[in-house]
Amino acid sequence: MNIIKAVPVSPGIGIGPVFCYTRNTQITPGYYINNVEEEIHRYLTARDRSVKELLALYRQVSTDYSEKEAGIFEANALMLEDEDFSDCVVQIIRSKNVNAEYGVQEAAVQFSEMLAQTGDEYLATRAADLQDIAGWVIAHLSNTDLSLLRIDSPAILVSEDLFPSELVQSDRKNLIALVTAQMSANSHTAILARSMNIPAVSGIGMAGSQIISGTRLVVDGDSGAIYINPDPKTLEEFETMAKRQAQERTSLRVLVGCENRTKDGRLVEVYANVGTREDIESALKNDAGGIGLFRSEMAYLGRTDYPTEDELFALYRDAARQMGNRRIIIRTVDIGGDKDAPYFHLEKENNPALGMRGIRLCLARPEMFKTQLRAILRASVFGNLAIMFPMITAAFELDRIEEILRGVREDLMARNVRFNEDISLGIMIETPAAALLSDILAKQSSFFSIGTNDLAQYTLAIDRQNPSFQEYGDVRNEAVLRLIEMTIRNAHKAGIPVGICGELGADPEMTAPLLAMGIDEFSVAPASVLPLRKRIRDYSSPDTIEM
Amino acid sequence: MRSATFIVTATDGIHARPAGYLVKEAGKFQADITISFKNKTASARKLFELMKLGIKQGDMITVTADGSDEATAIETVMQILEANF
Numbered sequence: 088m089n090i091i092k093a094v095p096v097s098p099g100i101g102i103g104p105v106f107c108y109t110r111n112t113q114i115t116p117g118y119y120i121n122n123v124e125e126e127i128h129r130y131l132t133a134r135d136r137s138v139k140e141l142l143a144l145y146r147q148v149s150t151d152y153s154e155k156e157a158g159i160f161e162a163n164a165l166m167l168e169d170e171d172f173s174d175c176v177v178q179i180i181r182s183k184n185v186n187a188e189y190g191v192q193e194a195a196v197q198f199s200e201m202l203a204q205t206g207d208e209y210l211a212t213r214a215a216d217l218q219d220i221a222g223w224v225i226a227h228l229s230n231t232d233l234s235l236l237r238i239d240s241p242a243i244l245v246s247e248d249l250f251p252s253e254l255v256q257s258d259r260k261n262l263i264a265l266v267t268a269q270m271s272a273n274s275h276t277a278i279l280a281r282s283m284n285i286p287a288v289s290g291i292g293m294a295g296s297q298i299i300s301g302t303r304l305v306v307d308g309d310s311g312a313i314y315i316n317p318d319p320k321t322l323e324e325f326e327t328m329a330k331r332q333a334q335e336r337t338s339l340r341v342l343v344g345c346e347n348r349t350k351d352g353r354l355v356e357v358y359a360n361v362g363t364r365e366d367i368e369s370a371l372k373n374d375a376g377g378i379g380l381f382r383s384e385m386a387y388l389g390r391t392d393y394p395t396e397d398e399l400f401a402l403y404r405d406a407a408r409q410m411g412n413r414r415i416i417i418r419t420v421d422i423g424g425d426k427d428a429p430y431f432h433l434e435k436e437n438n439p440a441l442g443m444r445g446i447r448l449c450l451a452r453p454e455m456f457k458t459q460l461r462a463i464l465r466a467s468v469f470g471n472l473a474i475m476f477p478m479i480t481a482a483f484e485l486d487r488i489e490e491i492l493r494g495v496r497e498d499l500m501a502r503n504v505r506f507n508e509d510i511s512l513g514i515m516i517e518t519p520a521a522a523l524l525s526d527i528l529a530k531q532s533s534f535f536s537i538g539t540n541d542l543a544q545y546t547l548a549i550d551r552q553n554p555s556f557q558e559y560g561d562v563r564n565e566a567v568l569r570l571i572e573m574t575i576r577n578a579h580k581a582g583i584p585v586g587i588c589g590e591l592g593a594d595p596e597m598t599a600p601l602l603a604m605g606i607d608e609f610s611v612a613p614a615s616v617l618p619l620r621k622r623i624r625d626y627s628s629p630d631t632i633e634m
Numbered sequence: 635m636r637s638a639t640f641i642v643t644a645t646d647g648i649h650a651r652p653a654g655y656l657v658k659e660a661g662k663f664q665a666d667i668t669i670s671f672k673n674k675t676a677s678a679r680k681l682f683e684l685m686k687l688g689i690k691q692g693d694m695i696t697v698t699a700d701g702s703d704e705a706t707a708i709e710t711v712m713q714i715l716e717a718n719f
Binding site: 158161162165166169170171172198201202205207210213395397398400401 | 641643644653654657658679680681682683685686688691692
């Protein structure tokens with residue numbers, strides 16, 4: 088057995104024999120021709136046929152998967168139809184007296200180089216699309232079969248790379264998994280593989296050369312590992328896992344579209360925690376009722392300067408549109424503590440978890456805070472947005488936030504920008520102070536969300552980052568549970584809902600106790616939404632609540 | 635002939651997909667539509683020309699339309715690129 092560690096691209100487990108695929112990349116023969124007009128006509132006919140087929144593929148993938156993922160085929164058709172591209176092909180045929188195949192190939196090379204010269208990374212990758220469409224036209228010209236990728240029996244496809252068109256035209260039934268030497272997780276092929284539920288790994292590089300057709304493989308799309316000629320023990324392990332995953336998928340999938348209603352009829356919300364655009368897609372796929380925690384600091388990390396108001400606006404607006412009517416609770420930037428971005432130039436502290444972080448940072452940098460609030464308010468007309476403030480410890484912080492928000496609203500009104508004036512404002516309950524003062528804080532908030540990880544850290548005086556005190560840092564500690572219970576009671580007295588967005592919310596053993604305490608909303612990782620829904624639907628409240 | 639200058643807020647700027655959509659929509663108008671950015675001008679009917687402009691989110695561009703339906707043409711382009719201001 089040989090193990091290769093590659094990059095996971097699409098989740099799931101695939102077990103089966105290898106089918107090696109090499110694209111027919113023979114160099115198009117160029118030759119001189121006598122009748123230029125006839126050659127041009129030949130090109131135009133092949134081009135029009137290719138455009139028609141690409142558009143048919145676009146419609147097929149739109150119906151079978153999604154319009155968004157099909158878009159690449161429409162874009163490719165438009166490239167082929169482009170006047171400049173066709174003019175270039177015709178001009179090459181005419182000026183050099185060469186065959187149409189050569190003209191198309193040459194034009195594709197010229198246009199790829201032109202895109203590469205822009206220095207734009209994204210445009211440079213469009214060169215692959217040009218190759219794809221050129222190959223399409225050339226196949227028609229030379230009457231070769233286009234669907235070269237024909238898999239006759241179930242197999243794991245191993246190839247250098249794969250065009251989206253090759254993937255969607257292959258026989259899905261016989262495609263167990265996908266292994267490629269190069270493919271980014273963001274490529275169209277990768278996105279398609281995920282929506283087709285085909286496990287895929289990539290980046291095997293030279294290691295691919297040891298894999299020949301017929302070899303047995305186990306592909307783990309979650310970890311990116313590939314097992315070549317797996318031993319019986321490994322094989323059995325993965326077969327069991329694959330079977331379990333398949334069962335779980337089908338038993339949970341039936342819960343999509345179902346209510347989160349307990350057996351005794353109480354409805355609760357199950358939302359998702361997200362940080363990126365992909366997370367939102369995943370939240371929707373798992374039928375989350377909303378986003379209970381939008382980690383807005385993600386947009387501030389991994390860069391060299393603050394994001395601009397327009398950048399943030401576009402991010403929130405897109406999220407709002409993606410989620411439609413479903414609620415999105417955006418937590419204002421929570422940098423500091425364990426999350427740092429160099430351009431913030433945070434002062435070094437002995438106890439960063441107890442220092443400049445969360446709302447303290449927002450209030451200390453009003454310009455940054457206002458920029459974010461303006462962006463959220465501007466995006467608020469595109470969907471169902473709410474704002475949540477992190478690390479609250481006292482009522483005066485809420486007074487300051489209100490004052491800043493007033494200024495932001497006036498700014499926007501002066502700029503004649505529309506926004507939702509009744510946007511819901513809530514706070515995180517993640518410090519013992521906030522839990523203890525929850526009756527007072529409830530008067531100034533329209534909802535609470537309990538962050539159990541920090542609440543446990545601050546209640547139990549345990550550093551989350553330090554693994555040596557694990558046994559003292561149990562999130563389920565009675566002290567933490569009492570604070571949660573108190574928060575829920577005070578919130579309900581004031582008539583506002585309470586959610587939970589920490590790890591505790593996804594803990595299978597905590598679903599029942601939290602429901603018994605009266606929690607209104609859970610927000611968990613997208614993949615935990617359906618398992619949680621199942622537990623909620625299995626729950627009925629006991630007559631007495633034991634704490 | 636009329637023109638409008640605005641900031642592009644579409645997340646992807648004028649990359650392959652939005653450019654493709656723009657080309658498709660521009661073809662429906664009688665008016666000639668051009669887009670200018672940084673001293674370069676491209677016809678809104680030409681995909682590669684548009685892509686070559688390298689327009690990204692936040693860039694300020696000028697759209698010019700000339701023809702009987704120029705007003706709606708400009709409005710449509712602004713909608714596609716989600717003009718701000």
